Amino acid sequence: MPTNRQVLLDNRPEGEAVASNFKVVSVDTPALTEGQVLVRHHYLSLDPYMRGRMNESKSYAASQPLGEVMIGGTVGEVVESQHPKYQVGDQVVGMGGWQEYSVVNANEPGALRKADTTHVPLSYYLGAVGMPGVTAWYGLVKIIEPKEGETMVVSAATGAVGSAFAALAKARGCRVVGIAGGPEKCAYAVAELGYDACIDYREHKDMYSLSKALKEACPKGIDGYFENVGGMIMDAVMLRMNAFARVALCGMIAGYNGEPLAMANPALLLINRVKLEGFIVSEHMEVWGEAMKELGTLVAMGKLKPRETVSQGIESAPEAFLGLLKGKNFGKQLVKLI
Amino acid sequence: MPTNRQVLLDNRPEGEAVASNFKVVSVDTPALTEGQVLVRHHYLSLDPYMRGRMNESKSYAASQPLGEVMIGGTVGEVVESQHPKYQVGDQVVGMGGWQEYSVVNANEPGALRKADTTHVPLSYYLGAVGMPGVTAWYGLVKIIEPKEGETMVVSAATGAVGSAFAALAKARGCRVVGIAGGPEKCAYAVAELGYDACIDYREHKDMYSLSKALKEACPKGIDGYFENVGGMIMDAVMLRMNAFARVALCGMIAGYNGEPLAMANPALLLINRVKLEGFIVSEHMEVWGEAMKELGTLVAMGKLKPRETVSQGIESAPEAFLGLLKGKNFGKQLVKLI
Numbered sequence: 001m002p003t004n005r006q007v008l009l010d011n012r013p014e015g016e017a018v019a020s021n022f023k024v025v026s027v028d029t030p031a032l033t034e035g036q037v038l039v040r041h042h043y044l045s046l047d048p049y050m051r052g053r054m055n056e057s058k059s060y061a062a063s064q065p066l067g068e069v070m071i072g073g074t075v076g077e078v079v080e081s082q083h084p085k086y087q088v089g090d091q092v093v094g095m096g097g098w099q100e101y102s103v104v105n106a107n108e109p110g111a112l113r114k115a116d117t118t119h120v121p122l123s124y125y126l127g128a129v130g131m132p133g134v135t136a137w138y139g140l141v142k143i144i145e146p147k148e149g150e151t152m153v154v155s156a157a158t159g160a161v162g163s164a165f166a167a168l169a170k171a172r173g174c175r176v177v178g179i180a181g182g183p184e185k186c187a188y189a190v191a192e193l194g195y196d197a198c199i200d201y202r203e204h205k206d207m208y209s210l211s212k213a214l215k216e217a218c219p220k221g222i223d224g225y226f227e228n229v230g231g232m233i234m235d236a237v238m239l240r241m242n243a244f245a246r247v248a249l250c251g252m253i254a255g256y257n258g259e260p261l262a263m264a265n266p267a268l269l270l271i272n273r274v275k276l277e278g279f280i281v282s283e284h285m286e287v288w289g290e291a292m293k294e295l296g297t298l299v300a301m302g303k304l305k306p307r308e309t310v311s312q313g314i315e316s317a318p319e320a321f322l323g324l325l326k327g328k329n330f331g332k333q334l335v336k337l338i
Numbered sequence: 339m340p341t342n343r344q345v346l347l348d349n350r351p352e353g354e355a356v357a358s359n360f361k362v363v364s365v366d367t368p369a370l371t372e373g374q375v376l377v378r379h380h381y382l383s384l385d386p387y388m389r390g391r392m393n394e395s396k397s398y399a400a401s402q403p404l405g406e407v408m409i410g411g412t413v414g415e416v417v418e419s420q421h422p423k424y425q426v427g428d429q430v431v432g433m434g435g436w437q438e439y440s441v442v443n444a445n446e447p448g449a450l451r452k453a454d455t456t457h458v459p460l461s462y463y464l465g466a467v468g469m470p471g472v473t474a475w476y477g478l479v480k481i482i483e484p485k486e487g488e489t490m491v492v493s494a495a496t497g498a499v500g501s502a503f504a505a506l507a508k509a510r511g512c513r514v515v516g517i518a519g520g521p522e523k524c525a526y527a528v529a530e531l532g533y534d535a536c537i538d539y540r541e542h543k544d545m546y547s548l549s550k551a552l553k554e555a556c557p558k559g560i561d562g563y564f565e566n567v568g569g570m571i572m573d574a575v576m577l578r579m580n581a582f583a584r585v586a587l588c589g590m591i592a593g594y595n596g597e598p599l600a601m602a603n604p605a606l607l608l609i610n611r612v613k614l615e616g617f618i619v620s621e622h623m624e625v626w627g628e629a630m631k632e633l634g635t636l637v638a639m640g641k642l643k644p645r646e647t648v649s650q651g652i653e654s655a656p657e658a659f660l661g662l663l664k665g666k667n668f669g670k671q672l673v674k675l676i
Contacts, residue, residue: 230605252605260605265598267568267590270616278608 005314007098022318035107038080044335045073045126046321070098091115093125119300127332128306129295132160135281137291139248144224148173155179156228160332167304170194177217181327210236235264247276307331345436360656373445376418382673383411383464408436429453431463457638465670466644467633470498473619475629477586482562486511489556493517494566498670505642508532515555519665548574573602585614645669
């Protein structure tokens with residue numbers, strides 16, 4: 001019976017999240033009962049949505065309970081099985097949480113999925129060909145509904161969602177402009193991810209300066225915007241929106257630390273007859289199959305080459321997560337557990 | 339050849355609009371050419387959107403040119419005709435502007451519509467059974483898409499749009515809660531317009547106080563919101579929105595005087611997966627027939643009893659318009675010209 005190291009939420013952040021909000025513990029993995037599977041995690045996914053779960057206040061999902069294993073997506077392999085559909089050695093994707101092993105009730109619909117690693121590396125199932133990729137797909141295809149020749153903009157451009165968004169939008173004949181933090185990320189966005197241009201928001205002190213850079217990068221204006229960040233970046237994009245632009249509102253990372261961030265000029269939504277929609281991908285699982293098929297194909301064809309930042313060992317998860325919230329990662333943030 | 343008094347936009351407002359932005363002039367009505375019709379206006383419609391047109395800045399429609407007759411909807415009768423489809427005495431609806439007469443090219447599609455006054459008073463074609471009514475219809479039916487039993491909220495509740503919105507939403511089995519300025523308007527909203535409740539925003543100093551009143555009036559939360567105002571009222575409504583709420587964004591009157599009004603907490607749009615859409619009814623004329631039929635029927639059945647505030651004479655138009663912007667009118671603001 002292997003020992004399982006876990007990261008629990010020990011206490012809630014006051015303002016910024018800190019490492020002492022978490023606690024690492026060791027427990028024995030329990031014996032399996034009928035229908036259960038023991039999964040050894042190879043990778044844990046770290047994602048901005050987790051910060052929202054750490055708060056007690058109403059967020060876009062249930063709060064993470066104190067004293068329990070932090071929620072999170074995982075990929076790994078089956079090491080013990082009491083379920084006829086899963087064999088030892090199967091590679092699987094699930095929501096195992098911040099721990100080295102998880103016991104999964106494999107009869108629960110959607111609790112576990114097998115991962116085909118013929119053309120797609122296992123870790124990608126946590127990023128470009130996983131929840132973040134499907135998030136990009138849903139926002140682009142179902143909310144923004146891009147037309148060929150239109151201009152799409154995405155913030156957090158080199159993250160897992162942004163990387164997938166760029167490949168999906170290019171495949172639809174759009175001009176795609178990213179917004180990211182720092183010259184290295186911007187260069188990578190254009191060289192490796194297929195962006196037509198990428199703007200370093202750190203070079204801009206206010207929304208007017210950023211908006212001017214957007215005007216140069218988007219000479220025909222902005223038709224679709226995938227929002228991962230909120231705040232000043234969103235305000236700047238709104239100044240360049242075309243009539244009938246669409247906004248997929250997926251994240252507001254800049255406002256997670258307590259104080260809500262205002263939107264400077266909501267009247268622009270009326271002036272430009274914008275359609276804006278907030279969404280959580282887990283409420284739209286009906287698109288999963290179609291989205292995963294396209295994302296897997298883009299990876300296999302070399303048109304989606306996401307980058308990963310990998311930290312080693314379960315005890316590194318809290319610091320890696322805090323770094324993610326500050327934009328220190330480059331591409332999908334993972335924790336390697338083997 | 340009758341003399342025609344006109345109100346021109348003489349200069350653009352700096353900040354608040356004032357009477358001296360306008361100028362009244364007298365001109366002769368010209369002789370008609372083939373296809374033209376001379377309409378004597380009975381009523382001129384005054385509407386908040388006109389304030390946007392007075393600015394030079396990008397607004398949700400073209401600027402009103404200086405030195406020209408202010409744009410505006412009118413109802414009246416044909417007094418001279420060079421068009422076979424229109425006879426002297428026909429009652430018509432058009433966009434005649436702030437003047438006593440207009441010469442209309444009746445061949446232009448949509449320039450003139452005949453008004454059936456059997457069951458609907460002529461002036462209603464500028465309000466409940468006109469552009470404002472169709473505006474309410476589009477926002478409710480096409481954007482909010484209400485379900486029976488849901489709770490709808492509308493700001494500027496006793497105005498032309500709000501009055502129609504309430505009747506249309508009640509006809510769909512919704513709870514309808516209005517927001518208006520002053521106890522008289524609120525009492526009228528409940529007694530005459532069919533609102534289940536109406537909140538006087540003047541009794542509330544901030545969004546938290548108003549939001550508390552909304553909680554009482556909307557015990558099941560808010561599923562649909564028709565926004566005519568913006569600012570603090572919208573912020574308060576957003577605090578009470580249910581998951582998957584829809585917002586039809588039609589007006590931001592509070593922000594017209596230059597400085598944009600911020601939205602306090604746009605993250606709520608994500609948290610509650612809200613769909614928000616800005617619109618201008620004139621871009622959706624395909625719904626006109628269906629909307630007008632329902633609105634006319636509601637009036638004929640006594641289920642839509644809009645109130646009107648009528649000022650007398652073309653020279654009263656500027657002051658009546660400035661009063662409208664301050665909420666001094668009660669129901670649809672008209673200028674009677676005969």
